Amino acid sequence: MRKLGWILVFVAIGIFISTLFLNHYTVLGKVFPGKSQILQMIDLGVQDDQKSISTSELRSMKFAMVKQMSDGPVKKHPISFFMLTFGLAALGSILIFIESFKKSASEQNLGVFHQKLTSRKWPAYLLLLALVAFYVLLYWFPYYLVEWTILVDPIAQLFNSEGQASHWFLYGFMYSYIMTLLGIRMLIKYRHNNYQIIRTITVWFFQIVFAFTIPEILASLNGSWAAIDLKNMWPLDYDFFNNGGLITYATESQPVMVNGGGLGLGFLIWGIVLFAVLVPILVYFFGKRWYCSWVCGCGGLAETLGDAFRHLSDNSLKAWKIERWMVHSVLVLAILMTILTLFTMFTGVWGVTGFIQEWYGFLIGSVFAGVIGTGFYPVFGNRVWCRFGCPLAAYMGIIQRFKSRFRVTVNGDQCISCGNCSTHCEMGIDVKAYAQKGQDIQRASCVGCGICEEVCPRGVLKLENKK
Amino acid sequence: MKHIVIIGNGISGITAARYIRKNSDAQITIISAESQYFFSRTALMYVFMGQVRFEDTYPYDQDFYRKNRLNLVFDRVESIDFSAKTLKLKATDSIVYDELILATGSKPRKLNIEGEKLEGIQGLYSKQDLEKLENKRNQIQKAIVLGGGLIGVELVEMLHYQRAEVDFVVRESGFWAEVLCEKEQRFIEEHIQSKGIRIHFNEEIRSFEGEGKVCQAFTKSGKKIEIDFAGITIGVEPNIEFLKNSELELQEGILVDEDFQTNIPNVYAIGDCAEHRNPIQNRKKIEQLWYTGKLQGKQLGENLGKGESQKYEPGPWFNSAKFFDIEFQNYGFVSNTKKEGQSEFIWKKGNKMFRLLFDSNTDEFIGINAFNLKFRHPVFDHWLRNKAGVEEVLQNLKTASFDGEFSKKYEEEIVRAFNQEIGRNVQLKKKMWYQKLISK
Numbered sequence: 001m002r003k004l005g006w007i008l009v010f011v012a013i014g015i016f017i018s019t020l021f022l023n024h025y026t027v028l029g030k031v032f033p034g035k036s037q038i039l040q041m042i043d044l045g046v047q048d049d050q051k052s053i054s055t056s057e058l059r060s061m062k063f064a065m066v067k068q069m070s071d072g073p074v075k076k077h078p079i080s081f082f083m084l085t086f087g088l089a090a091l092g093s094i095l096i097f098i099e100s101f102k103k104s105a106s107e108q109n110l111g112v113f114h115q116k117l118t119s120r121k122w123p124a125y126l127l128l129l130a131l132v133a134f135y136v137l138l139y140w141f142p143y144y145l146v147e148w149t150i151l152v153d154p155i156a157q158l159f160n161s162e163g164q165a166s167h168w169f170l171y172g173f174m175y176s177y178i179m180t181l182l183g184i185r186m187l188i189k190y191r192h193n194n195y196q197i198i199r200t201i202t203v204w205f206f207q208i209v210f211a212f213t214i215p216e217i218l219a220s221l222n223g224s225w226a227a228i229d230l231k232n233m234w235p236l237d238y239d240f241f242n243n244g245g246l247i248t249y250a251t252e253s254q255p256v257m258v259n260g261g262g263l264g265l266g267f268l269i270w271g272i273v274l275f276a277v278l279v280p281i282l283v284y285f286f287g288k289r290w291y292c293s294w295v296c297g298c299g300g301l302a303e304t305l306g307d308a309f310r311h312l313s314d315n316s317l318k319a320w321k322i323e324r325w326m327v328h329s330v331l332v333l334a335i336l337m338t339i340l341t342l343f344t345m346f347t348g349v350w351g352v353t354g355f356i357q358e359w360y361g362f363l364i365g366s367v368f369a370g371v372i373g374t375g376f377y378p379v380f381g382n383r384v385w386c387r388f389g390c391p392l393a394a395y396m397g398i399i400q401r402f403k404s405r406f407r408v409t410v411n412g413d414q415c416i417s418c419g420n421c422s423t424h425c426e427m428g429i430d431v432k433a434y435a436q437k438g439q440d441i442q443r444a445s446c447v448g449c450g451i452c453e454e455v456c457p458r459g460v461l462k463l464e465n466k467k
Numbered sequence: 468m469k470h471i472v473i474i475g476n477g478i479s480g481i482t483a484a485r486y487i488r489k490n491s492d493a494q495i496t497i498i499s500a501e502s503q504y505f506f507s508r509t510a511l512m513y514v515f516m517g518q519v520r521f522e523d524t525y526p527y528d529q530d531f532y533r534k535n536r537l538n539l540v541f542d543r544v545e546s547i548d549f550s551a552k553t554l555k556l557k558a559t560d561s562i563v564y565d566e567l568i569l570a571t572g573s574k575p576r577k578l579n580i581e582g583e584k585l586e587g588i589q590g591l592y593s594k595q596d597l598e599k600l601e602n603k604r605n606q607i608q609k610a611i612v613l614g615g616g617l618i619g620v621e622l623v624e625m626l627h628y629q630r631a632e633v634d635f636v637v638r639e640s641g642f643w644a645e646v647l648c649e650k651e652q653r654f655i656e657e658h659i660q661s662k663g664i665r666i667h668f669n670e671e672i673r674s675f676e677g678e679g680k681v682c683q684a685f686t687k688s689g690k691k692i693e694i695d696f697a698g699i700t701i702g703v704e705p706n707i708e709f710l711k712n713s714e715l716e717l718q719e720g721i722l723v724d725e726d727f728q729t730n731i732p733n734v735y736a737i738g739d740c741a742e743h744r745n746p747i748q749n750r751k752k753i754e755q756l757w758y759t760g761k762l763q764g765k766q767l768g769e770n771l772g773k774g775e776s777q778k779y780e781p782g783p784w785f786n787s788a789k790f791f792d793i794e795f796q797n798y799g800f801v802s803n804t805k806k807e808g809q810s811e812f813i814w815k816k817g818n819k820m821f822r823l824l825f826d827s828n829t830d831e832f833i834g835i836n837a838f839n840l841k842f843r844h845p846v847f848d849h850w851l852r853n854k855a856g857v858e859e860v861l862q863n864l865k866t867a868s869f870d871g872e873f874s875k876k877y878e879e880e881i882v883r884a885f886n887q888e889i890g891r892n893v894q895l896k897k898k899m900w901y902q903k904l905i906s907k
Contacts, residue, residue: 104792110628114517194873311519317530411869412844414787414796416757417478417526418510423519436526453871455518458787459794459841462869467900 002099008092016085019147023072035144038066062143063167067150074147082151090181097185105192109311109424109455117378118308124378132375139366142167159216169216175301176212179204182304189307195450195463199293203300206231211297228267231295233274235334236392238360240271242341275392280399286465287406288396289448296392298385301374302426303449306382310426310451313381319428323387323445330364331394364389383426387445397444405466408441408452410434414460421452421461435460469493471771472554472564474544479738479760480570481505481527486768488535493771495536496562498554500543502594504529509757511597512621515604516628521594549714549731566771569710569721569729569736570764573703573755578613582675588697591622600625607631607696611684613672614701615642620655620790622698623664634692635659635666636684638701642666648803650813651836654820655790662791672697703755705740718742720753725778727767735771737763749784749800756786783851784834785844792839793818798847799834809833812857812889814881825857832860840877841869849905858893861885865898 025032032038042062046053053061074081100108117123137144149165152173157163165173183204190196210231219227234240282290292299337356344353373385386393400406408431415438421431427445431452434441441461453461471487473480476499484495499505510524532539543557547567554562575590577583589599610626612619615637626633639645641652642659656666671687675697684692705720716722716730720742727735738760739753746752754763762781770776788795801824805811810827814820819840824833831854835847846867850860860867864878882895 106789106792107628109518111517113520193871194875195871198873317528409869411841412785412848413758413761414785414844416509416787417507417524418513419507419519419523419525420510420513423523432526450871457513457789457794459796459869462841463872467898 001095005092005095005097005099008095009089010092012085012087012089012092015081015088016148019074019081019085019151020144023070023074023147023150025066025069026071027069035066035146038069039143042066059140059142063146066143067146067164070146070150074150078151078154082154085151086177090177093181094184097181097188100185100188106457108189112308112311118311120312120379127378128375131377132371135366135371135375138167138171139370145170160220172212172216175297176208179207179300179304182307186304186307190454193450193454196454199450200303202294203296203303206295207297207300222263226263226267229297230267230270231274232297233271233279233392235275235331235338235395236296236298236390237271238334238337238365238391239341239357241338242345242357275395279396283396283399283406284404285406287404287446287448288393288400289406289446289463291396292386292393292447293449298369298373298390299447302377302382302386305374306377306426309377309382310449311381311424312379313383313387313426313428315422315425315428315430317430320430323428326388327390327394327397327445330368330389331391333360333364334391381426381428383428383447386447387427393445393447400446401442401444404442406442406446406448407464407466408446409462409464410438410440411458411460411462413438414458416458418457420455420457424451424455426451431461469565470563471495471566471568472562473497473568473570474554475499475568475570475572475738475740476502476505476539477508477570477572477738477760478505478757479572479764480568482761482764483568483570483737483768483771484537485535486765487772488537490769490772493566494538496538496540496564498540498542498544498556498562500541500557503539503541504532506594508592511591511594512625515597515600515625544709546709547713547715549734552733564733566733567735568767568771569707569734569740570738570760571706571740573739574706574708575699576702576704578672578699578701580672580674582677582681583699585675585677585681586679587677587681587695588675588699590699591618591625592703603696604629609694610634610696610698611636611672611692611694612698612700613637614699615639615644615668616700616702617643617788618703619698619700620659622700623659624791626696626698627662627664631696633664634694635664636670636672636686637666637668638671640668644803646801646803647836648805648822650815651820651822651838654815654838655793658791658793658818703739705742705753707740726770726776727763727779728776735767737767743779747779747781750781758786783848785848794839794841796837796840796842797835798842798844799824799832799851801834801836810889812885814877814884816877816880819877823857823860830856830858832857841871842867843869843901845905846901858891861893862896863904865895866901866904 025035025038027038039062042065046058112118117127145167149167149170152165152170153163155173156165156169183200186200187197211229215227215229293303337360340353340356344350368389369385373389376384415435417432417436419432421435425431426449427447429441429443429446431441448463450463453463471493473484476497480497484497487493487495504525505527506521506524507526510519513519514521514524540559542559544554545557546555548555552564554564556562573592575592590596607626607629608631610631611634612623612626613636619635623633623635641647641649642655644652647655660666673685673687675681676683681694681697684694684697686692707717707721710717710721714731715734720740721729721736722744723729723736723741724744727737727741729736739755741763742752759781763779766777766779783798784800786797801822805824808827809824812823819838821835821837821840823835825831826833832850835842861882864881868878878895882893885891886893
């Protein structure tokens with residue numbers, strides 16, 4: 001079954017990649033077999049026009065044009081190809097995951113250092129390459145992925161009559177798809193553990209409903225500016241104050257204007273209440289886990305797709321030092337950038353604001369959170385972004401460290417220093433260093449995933465909120 | 468500056484070193500022939516089963532030794548000249564000490580039967596044992612494991628992971644009969660058998676046969692078992708071979724007083740290798756547990772660091788183990804058969820069970836064995852120290868529970884069963900923060 005499952009998955013991936021090359025492109029009655037000539041022509045056309053056009057506008061234009069020209073089997077039979085790719089891969093994955101039913105609770109994490117994919121052998125690097133390549137294409141060269149968006153056009157049709165999936169729709173769909181499948185894996189793997197079951201279902205729900213469905217519905221009703229992920233918040237959502245049409249501002253010294261009417265104002269107030277009021281209260285009572293491993297999309301992917309790689313997180317003292325410097329620097333940077341943004345909005349003075357926004361978006365938003373954050377799962381573990389880069393995690397971490405009821409309680413002197421907890425901590429916390437001293441763990445970075453408690457062979461650890 | 472030398476870098480030796488350093492600037496040297504750094508012996512099985520790497524079993528990173536100025540020597544002590552206070556080492560220069568701590572641990576007990584030296588027969592204690600087993604992991608298809616104790620079941624689990632067919636040969640009539648009562652033995656046995664392991668009780672191995680490599684094992688009852696591996700886990704004994712024929716007084720282990728003094732001044736012994744002349748009530752002369760090694764190391768370390776000679780006072784007994792999927796926790800002395808004047812309450816449901824003992828006359832809580840039910844150590848420690856009554860224990864079961872969040876709760880059922888069976892009227896109290904309960 002397991003082998004058959006892997007075969008199906010590989011076949012599906014093979015077909016998925018080949019779809020990118022199956023279509024042809026029709027321009028003014030002429031047919032071109034590949035994308036490269038088309039893209040060259042568009043580039044030449046833009047040069048001829050002599051118009052100044054930003055890179056992101058050019059990117060969207062190229063994407064739209066290639067998508068419009070793309071024709072062929074994928075275009076004609078998107079549903080068949082969808083079943084042969086997403087459908088087949090889902091079937092294969094389920095066949096692999098149901099193997100976990102054969103394993104008992106304490107057998108679920110055995111062998112992670114023996115399997116090549118989960119112990120930094122060549123398949124891990126292959127997956128890393130694939131993930132990185134995907135992110136690079138998605139962020140900077142989406143027009144190469146046009147056929148994949150055609151595959152999900154029928155799903156986009158559910159939300160709007162045009163049925164034109166953008167590359168961001170594709171990404172949202174793939175994200176939800178992967179979290180669903182790997183979420184099923186989690187539910188089977190930890191079927192004996194209610195905390196894991198509830199947490200997995202919750203984080204999946206927030207992805208499907210809040211990150212994917214609601215924004216699409218809002219967009220179909222109110223235009224793309226309203227496509228808001230209501231659970232995403234500043235400072236993780238670094239352009240909360242200046243993007244998405246939530247608040248637009250005149251380029252001159254115009255005062256802030258709420259463009260979205262009542263709904264826009266509602267979003268604005270909700271977003272501020274979320275990070276300024278709800279976060280401190282909820283982190284105080286439950287720790288930052290309520291967000292990081294129960295609600296957050298990045299966390300959701302880390303806990304599903306990333307689960308198989310959690311033991312690869314570096315738990316050395318050195319990594320902890322680097323982590324503290326990095327994550328707090330990003331927080332400071334995000335705050336400074338927001339202050340600058342607000343300053344610009346109120347005064348109309350641009351200065352370096354645009355420059356900083358652009359570079360933050362590129363380096364932190366895209367390269368760090370996406371390419372490195374997810375792409376490097378198979379080598380650096382599944383929480384690289386959350387640990388070293390997420391400004392929201394840093395903010396909540398400060399509250400958790402100094403003012404929270406949440407802790408991982410250590411059961412007296414029962415620790416046998418076996419190291420399972422530290423090894424399987426995705427945040428690279430040396431849990432055992434505390435446990436063997438009988439000291440409760442109250443660390444800023446702990447996302448409360450509960451796996452230390454799960455892998456402890458002596459029942460020494462327990463996540464809880466002090467009464 | 469005083470030079471304290473510790474032979475053995477296990478839990479006892481390293482804990483002693485840590486506590487000496489807390490109070491003293493003495494020069495500290497730790498010698499081990501087994502491994503460069505202290506590792507957690509209890510985790511060897513998880514290394515074999517690929518859940519951790521060997522380096523993950525180091526309780527302390529290398530910085531710890533530098534920061535605490537602990538000088539590590541990776542070499543074997545061949546002999547000790549106690550009058551000259553000198554250690555003769557195998558590969559490096561001799562070492563002179565002012566104070567010596569012997570924390571040499573154990574070695575696996577041997578059967579002393581025919582064929583025991585054949586290739587493919589080994590114990591499971593040291594790092595070297597693990598390496599030996601790792602080297603032939605893919606060749607093992609049919610194995611037997613001898614000895615119905617904790618290491619035995621660990622080795623069975625490891626071989627099971629490797630998909631070997633395993634026969635588990637136990638001399639006694641039940642599993643871990645030294646500690647568990649019959650009902651508990653059956654409970655564990657059924658679980659082990661459910662994994663496809665064959666257990667043979669009241670059975671022993673008389674001899675092994677094979678040409679160079681073990682092929683057959685012959686049992687007392689006349690059975691012949693075809694094997695390619697045999698694990699011998701019939702217990703451990705103090706590792707004191709190199710100390711024999713010296714002035715050091717030995718019996719089974721190194722004889723020590725309540726403050727770990729041997730018969731030679733400035734020479735101490737702790738952990739698995741120490742034999743107590745006057746063991747504390749209910750405790751064994753030789754304590755071979757991770758926890759007791761840690762407690763002994765702590766006491767001696769504090770003594771030497773402060774220049775005191777406090778007696779070993781480990782506090783209420785506790786222990787833990789794991790048998791495949793069954794987690795075991797124990798607080799207080801729970802003997803395998805209840806003693807006269809003791810009352811017993813057993814509760815079992817599915818894969819969960821516990822056995823609780825209390826004094827029939829005074830109602831004093833004596834101890835508990837819990838399987839797949841987790842309880843708070845500090846709370847039970849508090850009850851045992853303060854001689855709490857059994858009703859107090861049951862009333863506060865919700866606070867004493869250490870089961871995970873959202874897990875199914877059994878306290879109501881347990882108390883109802885207790886009331887019915889023992890004829891009491893215990894009312895379950897609301898859960899409170901456990902530290903409040905202890906501080907009362």
